[in-house]
Amino acid sequence: MDELLEILEDLHDDVDFTTCTTLIDDKILDSFDIVTIVAEVNNVFDVQIPAEELKPENFNSAKSLYALIERLEEE
Amino acid sequence: MQTNVLDYLEKTVKLVPNKIAYANEKESLTFIEVYNSAKSIGSYIASFHLCKQPIVVYMEKSPSAISAFFGVVYSGNHYVPIDEEMPQYRVKLIFDTLQPQMVICDDNTKAYLDEMNYSGKVCLFDDIKTYTIDMLQLQHIKEQTLDIDPLYIVFTSGSTGVPKGVVACHRSVIDYIENLSEVLQIQSDTVFGNQAPLYFDACLKELYPTLKFGATTYLVPKKLFMFPVQLIEYLNEHKINTICWVASALSLVSGFKTFETVTPKYLRTVAFGSEVFPIKQYNEWKRVLPNARFINLYGPTEATGMSCYYEVNKEFSIDEVIPIGKPFHNTEILLLKDDNTLAKGHEVGEICIRGTAVTLGYYNNPEKTKEAFVQNPLNQAYIDIIYRTGDLACYNDEHDLIFISRKDYQIKHMGHRIELGEIELNVHELEGTVHNCCIYDQDQEKIILYYVGNKETKEVKAYLKAKLPRYMLPNRVIKLEQMPLTPNGKIDRNYLKKLYKEKGKI
Numbered sequence: 001m002d003e004l005l006e007i008l009e010d011l012h013d014d015v016d017f018t019t020c021t022t023l024i025d026d027k028i029l030d031s032f033d034i035v036t037i038v039a040e041v042n043n044v045f046d047v048q049i050p051a052e053e054l055k056p057e058n059f060n061s062a063k064s065l066y067a068l069i070e071r072l073e074e075e
Numbered sequence: 076m077q078t079n080v081l082d083y084l085e086k087t088v089k090l091v092p093n094k095i096a097y098a099n100e101k102e103s104l105t106f107i108e109v110y111n112s113a114k115s116i117g118s119y120i121a122s123f124h125l126c127k128q129p130i131v132v133y134m135e136k137s138p139s140a141i142s143a144f145f146g147v148v149y150s151g152n153h154y155v156p157i158d159e160e161m162p163q164y165r166v167k168l169i170f171d172t173l174q175p176q177m178v179i180c181d182d183n184t185k186a187y188l189d190e191m192n193y194s195g196k197v198c199l200f201d202d203i204k205t206y207t208i209d210m211l212q213l214q215h216i217k218e219q220t221l222d223i224d225p226l227y228i229v230f231t232s233g234s235t236g237v238p239k240g241v242v243a244c245h246r247s248v249i250d251y252i253e254n255l256s257e258v259l260q261i262q263s264d265t266v267f268g269n270q271a272p273l274y275f276d277a278c279l280k281e282l283y284p285t286l287k288f289g290a291t292t293y294l295v296p297k298k299l300f301m302f303p304v305q306l307i308e309y310l311n312e313h314k315i316n317t318i319c320w321v322a323s324a325l326s327l328v329s330g331f332k333t334f335e336t337v338t339p340k341y342l343r344t345v346a347f348g349s350e351v352f353p354i355k356q357y358n359e360w361k362r363v364l365p366n367a368r369f370i371n372l373y374g375p376t377e378a379t380g381m382s383c384y385y386e387v388n389k390e391f392s393i394d395e396v397i398p399i400g401k402p403f404h405n406t407e408i409l410l411l412k413d414d415n416t417l418a419k420g421h422e423v424g425e426i427c428i429r430g431t432a433v434t435l436g437y438y439n440n441p442e443k444t445k446e447a448f449v450q451n452p453l454n455q456a457y458i459d460i461i462y463r464t465g466d467l468a469c470y471n472d473e474h475d476l477i478f479i480s481r482k483d484y485q486i487k488h489m490g491h492r493i494e495l496g497e498i499e500l501n502v503h504e505l506e507g508t509v510h511n512c513c514i515y516d517q518d519q520e521k522i523i524l525y526y527v528g529n530k531e532t533k534e535v536k537a538y539l540k541a542k543l544p545r546y547m548l549p550n551r552v553i554k555l556e557q558m559p560l561t562p563n564g565k566i567d568r569n570y571l572k573k574l575y576k577e578k579g580k581i
Contacts, residue, residue: 013533014540024298027160030545031301031327032489032520038331051333054302 004066007040021061029059037065047072078222080245081148083252083286084110091263091289097138097282099294104138106289109145112204116146117213119206120177123196126151126216129228129438131170131178133157133188136273136294139200141282143179144227144273146203151216153225155240156274159184163191164542168237169230172439179203222246228438229276231376232493232547234484236500240438241376243276250431251379252283254403258370258384259317259344265290266341268315270300270324276376277349280319300324303333310339317344319372321490322352323520329359338363348372348381350487351478354391361387373399373478376492377447377462379432382406383476398475399468406430408476409461410468415452423469423479427451427461434462486515488522491546495522498549501542502526505535510558512566513549516575524549525571527558 008017011033015023023029029037037059038049047069058068077083084106092107104112120130130147132154134140140156147154155173157166170193177196180188188197222245230238255261261284269292271277281292293313299306306328310318325347328334345360345367352371361369374382385400402408410417410424418424429451436444451459467479484495495513502511508528515522526535532552539548559567559574 014537024301027298029301031324032550034301035327035330036550050336051304051331052336054304054331056298056302059301 001062001066003044004041004062004069007037007044008062011036017062021063023062024056024060034059041069045069045073077249078245079148079217079220080226080248080252080283080286081113081145081217083283084113084145087286087289094289095291096285097141097292097294099137100296102138104142109138109142111208112139112142113145113149114208114210114213115206116143116179116200116203117149117216118209119198119203120147120150120152121209121212121216123177125176127224128152128177129155129173129175129225131155131157131173131175133159133166133178133180133184134200135159135181135183136297138294139181139204140273142204143200144282147179148226149213149216151220151224153227153242155228155230157230158272158274158544159187161544162541163187165238165544167191169240172237172240173228220245222249223435225435229274229376231275232485232491232497233443234494234496235443236497236504238497239440239443241276242435242438243379244435247379247432247434248279248283250405251279251381251403252287254405255280255381256284256287258386258403259284259319259346260368261288261290261317263289265317265344266313266315267292268295268310268313268318269293270295270318270320276380277319277321279380280346300327303328303331304336307333307337307339311337311341314341315339316341317346318342319346319348321349322347322356323350323489325360326353326356329356334359334363342367344368344370346370346372348374349490349492352397354393354395354397357387357391357397371397371399373476375428375462375464375466377434377436377464378406378428378430379434382428382430382432383408385475396477398471398473399478400475402428402430403432406432409451409453410470410476411452411463417453418469421469421471423467425482426464426466426468426476428464429459429461433460484513486522488515488520489546493522493547498522498524498539498543498547501539502535505530505538508535510566512558512568512571514568514572514575516572521550522548523551523553523571523575525553525555525558527555 088106088110093105095103096106096109130152132143144154225242226245228240228242230240233239267281269281285292369387371385372381383399385398407429409427412424436448451461465482468476498513507530508526511526513524559570561567
């Protein structure tokens with residue numbers, strides 16, 4: 001989780017990613033951020049997020065994004 | 076001869092009054108609804124006896140905002156669309172240039188205006204959209220309006236730190252729309268999926284052909300451009316057959332391997348522009364849409380919209396670039412070398428544009444206008460204005476134009492035109508920073524800001540967030556002990572670029 005938080009804080013260091021659950025709904029993340037996150041997650045976790053998993057509910061919080069990564073790691 | 080863009084609306088509303096003109100996820104407006112609310116808004120504004128004034132439309136992207144544009148046109152004034160998400164500081168800079176006497180807003184933006192202490196007339200769209208129509212007055216105004224009168228002003232990044240307002244007249248827009256529509260083969264059954272924000276000229280491609288042909292435009296929710304599967308599902312759901320998107324939006328879809336999950340079913344015309352569309356991504360699109368037409372568009376805001384086009388009709392290898400092609404009908408490109416003579420053969424020159432589509436220059440800014448809108452150096456006999464784009468290009472063997480680079484520090488980042496100098500000047504104003512310099516990493520599509528000073532990177536980032544629109548914010552902010560200088564004392568950009576490449580992502 002810490003590694004993921006690092007990726008996210010690198011993009012927006014003024015956001016508390018441990019508590020925020022509206023990253024998409026409140027327009028905190030934009031399409032550029034999503035591209036960066038997908039690339040970084042691939043680098044750090046060696047996990048490729050497939051297109052069908054790119055949906056708001058997976059990106060609204062660090063927690064849900066981490067759950068997605070864990071799920072993809074198991075597959 | 077048509078001299079007013081409203082003629083498109085007036086002709087179409089008679090033919091298909093109840094067809095949907097513009098729609099988003101919250102509302103849809105038919106042509107008759109657009110027509111009526113535009114006339115109401117026009118009558119309301121006209122009651123204040125404002126004429127040939129900039130009227131700001133400060134609203135969320137919506138069909139209502141579009142009808143407000145046409146309302147301003149009915150009133151004999153010109154509309155200025157402002158990004159509702161723009162930081163207040165920048166809105167103020169734009170208001171300083173415009174000195175607008177009236178702003179049309181919605182509930183959200185009204186609160187911003189109150190905070191800004193804007194002293195002009197503020198009206199809520201919802202309050203004026205059903206105002207009593209004064210047909211006689213509107214007809215009188217339309218008769219008084221010439222095709223050389225301004226239609227809109229849109230603001231673009233300025234290297235002096237202040238955005239520049241490009242003023243376009245009816246005649247330029249009519250010329251552009253007629254020729255663009257022919258190239259894109261727009262018809263009444265065209266269904267557009269709009270991506271461009273309403274505060275740039277890029278949205279003209281959908282707004283006006285929709286009026287001219289009685290077509291339909293869906294304003295695609297911005298959020299979907301993060302979630303490509305949902306984006307393509309949206310296109311299919313609304314049977315969208317024509318898109319004119321920035322290349323980075325197309326690349327996002329194909330780059331995420333979206334087509335393995337879902338493919339567009341109705342697309343027949345895919346236009347892209349504002350930046351290079353990598354062949355690898357183009358090939359992906361072509362593979363799933365073998366029968367669609369793919370058209371590369373090129374043009375600056377200062378020449379109304381797009382000036383050149385190239386329909387992709389052959390295979391390209393991965394390392395080639397798609398040409399920007401040939402100018403639209405009634406537009407001429409002069410490729411001028413540094414000595415103001417025409418480039419010959421494959422020589423490189425600056426793209427200079429002649430034609431009716433060349434706009435009226437920058438609002439309230441004669442100095443900047445004089446620099447870029449100049450007398451054609453090949454003709455001294457009569458007034459013959461060209462626009463110097465600052466873009467360098469050359470011809471290939473097929474006599475198609477190939478874009479090469481910029482002459483200055485303007486960049487295209489995720490489809491947005493940005494002067495790096497504008498970012499730098501804003502950093503410069505922050506106390507506690509000494510030197511700063513922005514570079515652009517084309518491969519990674521990242522803006523990198525280097526600075527020297529006693530401010531923490533966090534503070535610099537927070538400061539810029541309050542000053543610049545989101546797309547202009549540096550993706551990396553890096554503090555240096557000292558700034559590398561060239562032997563004659565200028566900041567060494569090339570060294571910084573090298574430094575960034577070597578250190579990777581720091």
